[in-house]
Amino acid sequence: MSVKTKKMTLIDRVKKHKHLIPFVIPAIIFAFIFCYVPMAGIVIAFKENPNFVRYGVFEALSKADWTMDNFERIFSDPEIFNVVKNTLIISVMKIVILFPLPVVLAVMITELRSRNFSKLVQGLVFLPHFFSWVVIVGIFNSIFGLYGPVNNIVEALGGNATHFMGEPGWFRWLVVILSGWKEIGYSSIVYIAAIMSIDPSLYEAAKIDGASKLKQIWNITIPSIMPTIIVMLIIRIGYLMDAGFEQVYAMLNPNTQATGEIIGTYVYKLGLGYAKNDYGLSTAVGLFNGVISMALILTANYISKKKTGSGVW
Amino acid sequence: MKNKSLVINNKIKENRIFNIINISVLVIISLVCFLPFMNVISSALSTAGFDINFTPKGFTLFNFKYVFTDPGFWRALGVSFFVVVFGTAISVMVMFSAAYALSKKDFPMRRGIMVFFIITMIFSGGMVPNYIVVRELGLTGSPWALILPSVVQVYNLILIRSYLESLPAELEESAGIDGANSLQIMFRVLLPVSMPCVASVSLFTAVTFWNNYTSALLYLGTEEKWYPLSLYILNYIQSGADVLDVSKEAIQHANIESAMIVVSIIPILLVYPLVLKYFTKGVTVGAVKG
Numbered sequence: 001m002s003v004k005t006k007k008m009t010l011i012d013r014v015k016k017h018k019h020l021i022p023f024v025i026p027a028i029i030f031a032f033i034f035c036y037v038p039m040a041g042i043v044i045a046f047k048e049n050p051n052f053v054r055y056g057v058f059e060a061l062s063k064a065d066w067t068m069d070n071f072e073r074i075f076s077d078p079e080i081f082n083v084v085k086n087t088l089i090i091s092v093m094k095i096v097i098l099f100p101l102p103v104v105l106a107v108m109i110t111e112l113r114s115r116n117f118s119k120l121v122q123g124l125v126f127l128p129h130f131f132s133w134v135v136i137v138g139i140f141n142s143i144f145g146l147y148g149p150v151n152n153i154v155e156a157l158g159g160n161a162t163h164f165m166g167e168p169g170w171f172r173w174l175v176v177i178l179s180g181w182k183e184i185g186y187s188s189i190v191y192i193a194a195i196m197s198i199d200p201s202l203y204e205a206a207k208i209d210g211a212s213k214l215k216q217i218w219n220i221t222i223p224s225i226m227p228t229i230i231v232m233l234i235i236r237i238g239y240l241m242d243a244g245f246e247q248v249y250a251m252l253n254p255n256t257q258a259t260g261e262i263i264g265t266y267v268y269k270l271g272l273g274y275a276k277n278d279y280g281l282s283t284a285v286g287l288f289n290g291v292i293s294m295a296l297i298l299t300a301n302y303i304s305k306k307k308t309g310s311g312v313w
Numbered sequence: 314m315k316n317k318s319l320v321i322n323n324k325i326k327e328n329r330i331f332n333i334i335n336i337s338v339l340v341i342i343s344l345v346c347f348l349p350f351m352n353v354i355s356s357a358l359s360t361a362g363f364d365i366n367f368t369p370k371g372f373t374l375f376n377f378k379y380v381f382t383d384p385g386f387w388r389a390l391g392v393s394f395f396v397v398v399f400g401t402a403i404s405v406m407v408m409f410s411a412a413y414a415l416s417k418k419d420f421p422m423r424r425g426i427m428v429f430f431i432i433t434m435i436f437s438g439g440m441v442p443n444y445i446v447v448r449e450l451g452l453t454g455s456p457w458a459l460i461l462p463s464v465v466q467v468y469n470l471i472l473i474r475s476y477l478e479s480l481p482a483e484l485e486e487s488a489g490i491d492g493a494n495s496l497q498i499m500f501r502v503l504l505p506v507s508m509p510c511v512a513s514v515s516l517f518t519a520v521t522f523w524n525n526y527t528s529a530l531l532y533l534g535t536e537e538k539w540y541p542l543s544l545y546i547l548n549y550i551q552s553g554a555d556v557l558d559v560s561k562e563a564i565q566h567a568n569i570e571s572a573m574i575v576v577s578i579i580p581i582l583l584v585y586p587l588v589l590k591y592f593t594k595g596v597t598v599g600a601v602k603g
Contacts, residue, residue: 008419010422013419017414017419019421020414023411024410024414026407027410027470028464030602031429033446034462035433035445035465037434037438038437038439038442039437040438040442041438041443042439044445051353057449102475108338109339111331111332111563112339117336121339125342126589127585128346131581132543132577133544134526134543134546134550138574139349139350139352139544139574140349142365143352148365152470181345181346183345189509210324212324212328234319235356250550267439275379279441285440290437293435295438298435309445
């Protein structure tokens with residue numbers, strides 16, 4: 001009965017939707033100007049420090065010589081090595097320490113009987129996500145400051161007050177703590193949603209069998225949300241090269257650069273910050289980072305889609 | 314028989330212990346979330362002095378008075394409002410209209426266009442090339458530099474598009490019969506019907522614009538008059554970074570910093586109940602099918 005319609009050619013489709021084509025044009029223009037044109041700017045990485053301060057773009061680029069020095073420096077400069085190392089250490093610490101916590105929190109929240117208490121807890125733990133890093137850093141400056149509660153407790157226990165935020169040895173731990181405080185609650189949403197969609201009859205059956213709460217969590221809840229956990233973990237690992245520019249830039253001070261400078265803040269300092277307008281090297285480091293990130297994200301998404309059927313896109 | 318009831322009793326006891334521990338730990342977690350706010354509010358209300366532990370030391374409105382009489386603070390607040398209002402309006406409109414076109418299954422080059430947008434999520438030219446482009450457009454040192462580079466929000470595009478795809482086709486067809494053109498259909502039919510989705514996307518976009526300081530950092534340079542509130546406060550924080558300084562001014566600096574932070578989170582707190590409301594509707598983080 002059904003007559004299979006012939007596949008429409010591109011021209012047919014254009015004709016059919018010609019009224020709609022202008023609707024997508026503004027978005028394409030914005031993406032082109034602010035995302036694709038800068039990609040052409042990658043040539044800066046292959047130039048010997050073009051002087052954009054003095055000349056216009058094209059003049060500066062044509063005046064500068066071609067070079068691979070910027071990339072050689074990435075692999076020989078101990079400062080850059082240190083920056084990459086910091087990025088990876090902070091990122092791995094964040095994943096290892098923080099990744100499991102939203103799962104635990106989600107399980108705990110969904111075990112609550114009282115809806116009101118559950119709502120209250122959720123309202124409180126999601127909230128920090130919506131504050132800017134500036135606000136979070138400001139808040140924790142007073143918590144970890146010399147006269148803040150943490151140091152007061154340390155002193156009450158007989159220790160010496162430490163300026164935690166300015167201590168290189170503490171910096172990465174503070175990055176993890178602040179990041180956890182801001183994001184653990186919000187990250188649990190996806191697991192809460194996953195747990196809510198588990199078939200309640202599974203729990204009924206377990207109750208009849210006399211399984212304790214912990215057993216139910218271990219044998220029903222966790223296995224049921226395992227696919228979600230795996231997708232989230234794979235995607236998280238995809239963003240390994242991103243240690244969190246907005247956070248680290250807001251937290252960093254001259255004392256903590258040795259352990260805290262990450263690729264993002266270094267690229268900023270080198271190219272646009274107070275350092276030296278070293279546009280070539282800054283772009284090269286950014287490109288190096290961007291290519292590795294892209295490879296990681298694409299791989300992560302591919303694995304996630306293949307194994308579980310869902311990815312970021 | 315007796316044995317069995319003993320087992321059940323044990324079970325009930327076990328579950329009760331589980332619940333008590335669970336609730337206690339969640340109370341502690343909630344306190345850990347809440348106390349830092351208490352501390353910053355206390356610090357903002359304290360007279361300059363040492364040792365603030367979650368409760369104000371002395372009581373003064375001096376810090377808030379200082380903040381509200383600082384013309385730079387008002388200016389930054391104005392810039393932030395400008396960026397939030399225009400940034401959100403432009404971004405959501407541009408993304409909505411693109412999503413409308415791309416929600417048609419046989420739109421020409423639909424897949425290619427989606428790939429074009431998704432690539433921008435995973436690769437960028439980097440800070441310096443972005444900066445050079447913004448500079449060449451003459452936007453450096455202008456508040457538009459805080460808006461235009463962030464108009465394209467691919468995640469929002471995907472969310473709106475899947476929402477539009479879920480709407481029944483008859484909705485549009487009936488409007489088409491009435492002789493409405495595409496623009497009228499979008500504004501009179503689709504936009505009102507998509508309000509739950511558009512509202513939540515707008516809310517999240519607005520919060521992102523309010524919190525963002527990176528654009529200002531990259532594109533405004535020393536043009537401090539256009540600093541949004543976030544960067545204005547960060548500058549203030551960093552200008553008092555010499556924490557070993559124990560002079561009265563330095564201590565007061567910390568209290569004023571706290572007052573600024575308290576004021577800057579008020580708008581977020583005001584929209585937060587709405588945000589919570591839309592959690593269930595708008596946000597399905599992670600698994601979006603392409």
